[in-house]
Amino acid sequence: MLNIILLGPPGAGKGKQAARLQAERGMIQLSTGDMLREAVAAGTPVGRKAKAVMERGELVSDAIVSALIGERLDASADKGAIFDGCPRTKHQAAALEILLAQRGRRLDHVIELVVDEDELVRRIVGRFTCAKCGAPYHDHFRLPAVPGVCDVCGSTEFKRRPDDNEETVRTRMAEYRAKTAPILPYCEDKGLVRRVDGMASVDEVAGQIDAILDGKA
């Protein structure tokens, strides 16, 4: 049972790979971004605090994030966890280690998706999803076959994340560089960091991650 962190800037493909690992290996995806978006949509006290911070592209407080992770961690006890979008600060990294250790668990790998930031901005700013089934689309790379109609479910409603505009994306990148990237040397000292080429195709990235998890790379 493996516990892994996927680390990389916004839009690097962490969510996509985490969802695949959950589907293929039965591991549990723990995405703080998804948890926070759910809290915002449900209008919970956490959601009300987080909403404006997220819309600016800044980081939500470590205390909120650590509490969210703590609540969900036990569900992944026998299956292993994929932390996607967390930890995002050194403080969160230390808190996560403690939460795991308290449960007799440990981190096995920190997988860094290495990417080109300008390309990422293009990827993120164009992305949107079907409002009904969540199928992913992109203004440049993947439009529905029939304009305005979802290929998968036929819905004509689509949505974009409110933080996927260029200005907010630049702030998210800056937050990553200033606060999240410094986690890497800390994990490197523990011998946990593995790098994959995040600019490769989704299948190639998947192959590189699988090789690490299977001890073949």
Ligand code: ADP
């Ligand atoms: P992305 O990686 O594409 O930026 P996420 O869905 O992981 O998207 O996060 C969206 C937003 O949610 C972040 O910009 C931040 O405001 C907030 N957020 C998510 N996870 C964390 C975290 N671990 N710590 C602080 N803020 C977070």
